[in-house]
Amino acid sequence: MTERTKTVAIVGAGVFGLSLAVALRRRGYNVTVFDQHRYDETRYQPGYDDSVQSASVDHNKIFRASYGTKLHYQRLAMESRKAWVSLNKTRKHSQEDNADLFVNCGMLRVQPSEHLGALEKETLANMQREGLRDTQFVKSYPEDRERAHTLGWESKLLDFEIPETSPPKTFEAVLDSLAGYTKCSEACAYFQKLAEAEGVKFHFGQEEGKFDSLVEETLPDSGQKRAIGLKTKDGVFHRADTVAIAAGSFSTQLLPDLSYHLESSGGSVVTFKIEKSDAGLWEKYSPERFPVITWKSAARSKDGKDIGSVYVFPRTEDGLIKIGYRGIKFTNFRPAPKGTPFTQHDQWSIPLAPKESLKIPQPAIDAIRNFVSIFLPEFEHVAFHSTKLCWYTDSLDNSFVVGVSEQ
Numbered sequence: 197m198t199e200r201t202k203t204v205a206i207v208g209a210g211v212f213g214l215s216l217a218v219a220l221r222r223r224g225y226n227v228t229v230f231d232q233h234r235y236d237e238t239r240y241q242p243g244y245d246d247s248v249q250s251a252s253v254d255h256n257k258i259f260r261a262s263y264g265t266k267l268h269y270q271r272l273a274m275e276s277r278k279a280w281v282s283l284n285k286t287r288k289h290s291q292e293d294n295a296d297l298f299v300n301c302g303m304l305r306v307q308p309s310e311h312l313g314a315l316e317k318e319t320l321a322n323m324q325r326e327g328l329r330d331t332q333f334v335k336s337y338p339e340d341r342e343r344a345h346t347l348g349w350e351s352k353l354l355d356f357e358i359p360e361t362s363p364p365k366t367f368e369a370v371l372d373s374l375a376g377y378t379k380c381s382e383a384c385a386y387f388q389k390l391a392e393a394e395g396v397k398f399h400f401g402q403e404e405g406k407f408d409s410l411v412e413e414t415l416p417d418s419g420q421k422r423a424i425g426l427k428t429k430d431g432v433f434h435r436a437d438t439v440a441i442a443a444g445s446f447s448t449q450l451l452p453d454l455s456y457h458l459e460s461s462g463g464s465v466v467t468f469k470i471e472k473s474d475a476g477l478w479e480k481y482s483p484e485r486f487p488v489i490t491w492k493s494a495a496r497s498k499d500g501k502d503i504g505s506v507y508v509f510p511r512t513e514d515g516l517i518k519i520g521y522r523g524i525k526f527t528n529f530r531p532a533p534k535g536t537p538f539t540q541h542d543q544w545s546i547p548l549a550p551k552e553s554l555k556i557p558q559p560a561i562d563a564i565r566n567f568v569s570i571f572l573p574e575f576e577h578v579a580f581h582s583t584k585l586c587w588y589t590d591s592l593d594n595s596f597v598v599g600v601s602e603q
């Protein structure tokens with residue numbers, strides 16, 4: 197007798213829902229994915245900012261393997277890097293447009309001062325441990341510069357002056373030649389198509405794709421509850437042996453049990469726009485010439501304000517330079533439903549609606565403007581092209597949450 201094929205319903209067609217769908221399908225499961233957004237129509241394109249709220253819908257995301265003391269992350273990242281490089285090759289073979297979904301433009305980790313920070317030293321030690329130290333170039337080390345020169349990376353070892361130093365000093369920096377960025381929206385569109393071609397079913401939209409509730413049954417012997425599927429907003433019941441919640445920063449609202457582990461917080465993202473006709477800037481900020489830059493600024497500015505860390509990407513093919521700020525966690529506390537297992541004085545932080553996420557808080561603007569004045573001086577007095585709060589799914593230890601909910 198053959199065993200019945202197990203069915204899995206996945207809520208969320210972001211990068212986690214999609215990768216889970218492909219992985220399970222390849223292990224023989226019957227997989228159905230639900231999402232409230234019509235990705236079948238929008239193809240995950242960014243630019244629907246007033247109606248789409250999803251961390252995976254974006255122009256680009258940093259790819260890096262540098263994680264300080266967290267060697268296991270470094271190893272996971274190297275494993276995933278292999279997969280991205282191989283995917284680029286496969287797509288080139290099949291002559292896809294804009295084949296590279298991973299762009300290996302390098303990442304410059306600019307330090308808070310003219311010296312290497314403690315975390316940076318840990319990263320370099322872990323790179324050394326895994327035989328990867330040759331891929332990292334410390335700006336002030338002559339032997340690293342030499343190697344960068346030989347390997348064609350030296351032009352990305354950029355100098356940035358530390359404000360108000362006399363004689364002028366520049367920030368220490370480490371160029372990571374393993375790093376770069378992924379075109380995350382394009383990658384999601386690619387994997388959604390791939391999943392569909394491999395037999396994963398999709399339901400998209402505010403009615404047939406939006407999760408309404410879990411459907412549960414009570415086990416007669418133990419009295420425990422078990423999910424037997426889910427109901428979507430159109431009232432349809434979808435039976436499944438397993439329901440997986442991969443709804444990003446919305447996950448707690450779908451499964452309040454997660455409120456102990458997860459919280460939504462907003463990261464601030466802005467863009468500047470360069471026109472192709474502005475040949476100097478177009479060239480200077482291209483991925484061929486400009487790396488991803490991250491700057492963990494000194495913890496406190498002179499007036500005591502926390503500055504946090506800021507990062508910038510090379511321009512996209514549409515001329516957008518994206519800058520992100522990660523410092524103060526911006527939360528949106530609202531009354532939590534009765535019975536939520538974990539709250540803060542009966543409140544929890546959930547994402548703001550897309551339309552309300554189009555403004556960013558003043559401390560983020562200050563930090564980004566400070567960054568721009570040092571790292572992108574041409575834009576010091578230029579208005580932002582766009583601003584947006586993009587919602588993180590923060591966990592207690594900033595790591596993955598993978599588990600089974602038992603009731």
Ligand SMILES: Cc1cc2nc3c(=O)[nH]c(=O)nc-3n(C[C@H](O)[C@H](O)[C@H](O)COP(=O)(O)OP(=O)(O)OC[C@H]3O[C@@H](n4cnc5c(N)ncnc54)[C@H](O)[C@@H]3O)c2cc1C
Nearest residue numbers: 208210211212231232251252257258407443444446463587
């Ligand atoms: C500002 C910011 C910057 C980041 N930068 C980086 C970076 O540089 N590098 C990096 O590696 N990572 C980065 N991340 C993290 C990365 O973006 C996320 O880890 C990843 O995108 C999360 O994917 P996900 O599938 O879990 O969630 P999401 O992409 O948010 O997807 C969740 C999906 O669930 C759907 N959903 C929600 N509720 C329902 C419902 N009721 N019914 C049906 N569907 C529903 C949503 O529509 C959405 O499509 C960043 C995150 C943020 C917020």
